[in-house]
Amino acid sequence: MRGVRLLWPLLAILIAFAVGGLLTWAFGHDPFSAYGALISGSLGSGYAISTTLTDALPLMITGLAVALSFQSGLFNIGASGQYWLGAIVAVWLGYSLKLPTPLHLLVCLLAGALAGALWAALIPGLAKAFRGANEVITTLMMTYVATYLGHYLIEGGPMQAPGYTPQSPHLLPSAILPNLVSGTQLSVGIFLAPLLAALTWFLLSRTRLGFSLRISGYNPRAARYAGVRPVVAILAALGLSGALAGLAGAVQMMGVDHRLFDSFGTSYGYTGIVVALLARNNPFGVLLAALLFGVLSSGANAMQINAGVPFHLVDVIQGVIIFFVAAEGLMRYLRLRSGGNS
Amino acid sequence: MSALLEVRQLTKRFGTLTALDHVDFDLLPGEVHALLGENGAGKSTFMNLLYGLLRPDSGSVSLEGVSYQPASPKDAVLAGVGMVHQHFMLIPALTVAENVALGDEPRRGFGIDLGSVEKKLAELAAEYHLEVNPRAKVADLSVGLRQRVEILKAFYRRARLLILDEPTALLTPQESQQLFRAVRAFQERGISVIFISHKLDEVQALSGRVTVLRRGQVVGTLTTDQTSPAELARLMVGRSLAPPVRPPSRPGPALLEVRDLQAQGLGPLGFQVRAGEILAVAGVEGNGQEALIAALAGWSRSQGEVLLDGRPLGRLGVRARAEAGLGLVPSDRQEDGLVLPLPVRDNLALRAYHRPPYSHSGVLDLPYWATHAETLVREFDVRPPDRRAPAAALSGGNQQKVVLARELAASPKVLVVSQPTRGLDIGASQFVYSKLLDLRAAGKAVLLVSLDLDEIFALADRIAVLYRGRLMGTVPSESATREGIGLMMLGQEA
Ligand SMILES: Nc1ncnc2c1ncn2[C@@H]1O[C@H](COP(=O)(O)OP(=O)(O)OP(=O)(O)O)[C@@H](O)[C@H]1O
Numbered sequence: 001m002r003g004v005r006l007l008w009p010l011l012a013i014l015i016a017f018a019v020g021g022l023l024t025w026a027f028g029h030d031p032f033s034a035y036g037a038l039i040s041g042s043l044g045s046g047y048a049i050s051t052t053l054t055d056a057l058p059l060m061i062t063g064l065a066v067a068l069s070f071q072s073g074l075f076n077i078g079a080s081g082q083y084w085l086g087a088i089v090a091v092w093l094g095y096s097l098k099l100p101t102p103l104h105l106l107v108c109l110l111a112g113a114l115a116g117a118l119w120a121a122l123i124p125g126l127a128k129a130f131r132g133a134n135e136v137i138t139t140l141m142m143t144y145v146a147t148y149l150g151h152y153l154i155e156g157g158p159m160q161a162p163g164y165t166p167q168s169p170h171l172l173p174s175a176i177l178p179n180l181v182s183g184t185q186l187s188v189g190i191f192l193a194p195l196l197a198a199l200t201w202f203l204l205s206r207t208r209l210g211f212s213l214r215i216s217g218y219n220p221r222a223a224r225y226a227g228v229r230p231v232v233a234i235l236a237a238l239g240l241s242g243a244l245a246g247l248a249g250a251v252q253m254m255g256v257d258h259r260l261f262d263s264f265g266t267s268y269g270y271t272g273i274v275v276a277l278l279a280r281n282n283p284f285g286v287l288l289a290a291l292l293f294g295v296l297s298s299g300a301n302a303m304q305i306n307a308g309v310p311f312h313l314v315d316v317i318q319g320v321i322i323f324f325v326a327a328e329g330l331m332r333y334l335r336l337r338s339g340g341n342s
Numbered sequence: 343m344s345a346l347l348e349v350r351q352l353t354k355r356f357g358t359l360t361a362l363d364h365v366d367f368d369l370l371p372g373e374v375h376a377l378l379g380e381n382g383a384g385k386s387t388f389m390n391l392l393y394g395l396l397r398p399d400s401g402s403v404s405l406e407g408v409s410y411q412p413a414s415p416k417d418a419v420l421a422g423v424g425m426v427h428q429h430f431m432l433i434p435a436l437t438v439a440e441n442v443a444l445g446d447e448p449r450r451g452f453g454i455d456l457g458s459v460e461k462k463l464a465e466l467a468a469e470y471h472l473e474v475n476p477r478a479k480v481a482d483l484s485v486g487l488r489q490r491v492e493i494l495k496a497f498y499r500r501a502r503l504l505i506l507d508e509p510t511a512l513l514t515p516q517e518s519q520q521l522f523r524a525v526r527a528f529q530e531r532g533i534s535v536i537f538i539s540h541k542l543d544e545v546q547a548l549s550g551r552v553t554v555l556r557r558g559q560v561v562g563t564l565t566t567d568q569t570s571p572a573e574l575a576r577l578m579v580g581r582s583l584a585p586p587v588r589p590p591s592r593p594g595p596a597l598l599e600v601r602d603l604q605a606q607g608l609g610p611l612g613f614q615v616r617a618g619e620i621l622a623v624a625g626v627e628g629n630g631q632e633a634l635i636a637a638l639a640g641w642s643r644s645q646g647e648v649l650l651d652g653r654p655l656g657r658l659g660v661r662a663r664a665e666a667g668l669g670l671v672p673s674d675r676q677e678d679g680l681v682l683p684l685p686v687r688d689n690l691a692l693r694a695y696h697r698p699p700y701s702h703s704g705v706l707d708l709p710y711w712a713t714h715a716e717t718l719v720r721e722f723d724v725r726p727p728d729r730r731a732p733a734a735a736l737s738g739g740n741q742q743k744v745v746l747a748r749e750l751a752a753s754p755k756v757l758v759v760s761q762p763t764r765g766l767d768i769g770a771s772q773f774v775y776s777k778l779l780d781l782r783a784a785g786k787a788v789l790l791v792s793l794d795l796d797e798i799f800a801l802a803d804r805i806a807v808l809y810r811g812r813l814m815g816t817v818p819s820e821s822a823t824r825e826g827i828g829l830m831m832l833g834q835e836a
């Protein structure tokens with residue numbers, strides 16, 4: 001069984017690369033040199049690896065956020081919004097509070113997580129728990145709110161730094177995650193990823209709360225029979241998922257961006273969905289899947305520069321992966337529907 | 343007469359398990375052929391092979407002398423084979439006509455010609471005594487009517503061979519009678535039927551021949567007239583079965599007391615179940631059974647009083663009730679009782695994982711779960727005896743054993759069981775009965791909610807009849823007659 005479960009995601013990746021290769025070839029480039037450039041650009045040097053890890057980190061954490069909600073049977077599509085809330089709050093505390101270094105880091109990270117948690121649990125969570133509102137819709141709507149809120153805050157709002165650029169003040173040094181490899185953007189934040197994956201895994205498979213969440217995810221009626229209160233399960237699942245997404249935002253700000261830019265188009269929250277799907281919601285799988293996306297994004301530039309292949313090809317590969325992962329999810333669902341028997 | 347269907351040496355393995363082992367089987371035109379066997383004997387697997395849902399590992403099938411190797415249900419349907427599954431496959435949001443036409447829609451311009459579907463359905467319905475409103479939404483239909491839709495769907499596709507996998511498991515006695523009338527109509531029109539059931543009287547009433555499967559092998563094909571329920575039961579389980587013995591009851595004080603209980607679709611009603619007693623709640627399905635269970639379980643809001651061993655349960659939640667000594671075996675083991683994708687081990691911990699010894703300060707004690715599961719799996723003879731197997735991979739009888747094992751392991755004072763043997767074979771039913779009688783002998787109280795009068799008469803000390811959410815009355819089972827209970831089930835005073 002385990003082998004088969006791993007087979008599909010791997011197959012999806014292989015097919016995606018094959019399709020990408022064919023396209024490269026069809027447009028008159030050499031697919032082997034393109035992929036060679038992709039690999040060496042993402043894994044071929046210390047610098048390349050650092051960039052890959054930097055790109056993968058936010059996806060690792062948002063991927064965990066989404067995987068946790070999926071395992072609980074909830075579809076937190078709005079990890080992007082929670083990410084931005086976490087980013088906003090961490091930046092705000094990061095330049096306005098004056099605290100000694102380790103404490104300041106801790107406060108900013110925790111506040112970012114808390115902000116993400118509340119963003120997911122308060123409106124989408126309560127609306128789902130008490131009114132049955134579909135969390136797909138509500139978390140998505142809250143993402144728009146978060147994005148516009150962010151724009152407002154740095155475009156003439158209270159968080160805009162003096163001057164005309166729409167950006168927040170720079171974080172104080174005490175709120176910046178130490179750099180790990182000089183000359184790159186890789187911070188010590190990368191160590192959080194395996195830690196969070198292990199915590200998520202432990203929570204889901206070894207704790208009472210995690211078991212409640214999983215049985216609610218698999219079969220809400222059996223969860224009721226087991227005595228799980230749906231309100232608690234919904235708030236906990238969305239809250240924890242939001243906390244992870246918020247933490248992703250905080251880590252990105254404190255490790256890489258160091259201030260809030262007008263870059264609300266970035267979509268780590270959405271890519272996190274694909275990462276979780278590809279990983280079959282397995283927390284450790286999420287790390288690997290995010291790493292793959294990190295490779296794609298950091299290698300894309302090298303591919304364009306060294307092999308002359310437009311880096312949009314990478315978007316195509318990502319698209320094909322998404323397509324096959326989604327198709328596989330659909331197939332599994334259909335098989336579940338038709339294979340059931342006493 | 344040459345056979346419509348000829349199966350030779352058909353074999354299907356799931357990993358190391360041989361679910362079907364060199365099976366030979368013939369079906370004549372216009373024959374109703376019953377397929378009997380214990381839970382897990384391989385009946386559904388066999389039918390899924392014929393319907394193209396599974397592929398055999400070896401062996402051959404021919405249909406009207408031509409080799410028949412369906413790769414999907416679509417091939418089966420094209421070849422004239424229809425199947426009604428143990429679990430229905432309709433889309434609740436669509437109407438009857440839409441469901442029937444799905445996948446084979448008659449086109450009219452860019453749209454679907456639902457009018458012609460409805461007309462054809464009406465003809466088929468009249469021909470086979472299967473009336474149903476083609477415009478009704480499937481979600482609004484009763485189980486019996488949904489089944490009709492499944493059957494009509496098969497005939498709409500011109501099925502000549504109809505497979506019915508435990509069609510009566512979910513039906514009321516009246517609905518079963520209507521189904522039988524329809525099956526006889528099929529037979530008159532030369533349609534062959536393979537009929538799976540665990541109820542020997544149904545097999546006897548309906549089938550011309552019966553094939554018995556045991557652990558994937560055919561142990562015999564018999565002419566139904568020339569056999570007896572005892573012989574069939576012996577073939578199925580490989581030994582003769584003694585009916586459960588119920589020693590005279592010596593009831594103690596009331597352990598479960600219900601006063602003026604009222605909820606949506608229920609009550610007000612009251613009753614007592616005493617220590618060492620089994621009280622059965624009889625009734626036609628849909629007369630408040632589910633509301634009663636929900637109220638007792640603490641799933642729904644209700645008014646009135648429920649006392650467990652003298653202690654009011656009041657607003658206590660599901661867990662507090664279980665801890666107070668209220669065990670519950672819900673009617674639908676797959677929807678309520680089990681988390682199918684999770685292993686047997688986890689399902690055995692489902693109702694108590696929140697407290698020691700299953701967990702300590704919020705952390706699960708999985709080694710304890712494993713030893714606990716290991717013990718229960720052996721004690722209740724769950725097959726396969728593998729605590730790691732997902733509950734979904736067990737047959738119905740073994741799933742029920744898991745549910746029962748879990749509830750009994752908590753040593754409840756009062757056990758509420760609903761339809762405990764639905765879909766179970768004779769051996770498994772007997773096992774469940776013996777466990778319930780053990781509980782009674784140990785001085786516990788059992789509330790048995792059941793649609794099956796045979797079961798009620800075999801087990802109950804007293805019988806209460808539920809009609810439109812209220813109790814028509816309670817009678818001691820010694821002085822009760824089937825006719826009397828039957829009348830009360832229809833709302834008439836006995
Ligand atoms: N997809 C599957 N994978 C693994 N094992 C399976 C699968 N389907 C069925 N089995 C096993 O094959 C055996 C036969 O199962 P099957 O469903 O055919 O039994 P059945 O005779 O229909 O039982 P029931 O009366 O409970 O419906 C059982 O041991 C079951 O656990």
Ligand SMILES: [Mg+2]
Nearest residue numbers: 342385386428
């Ligand atoms: Mg079956």
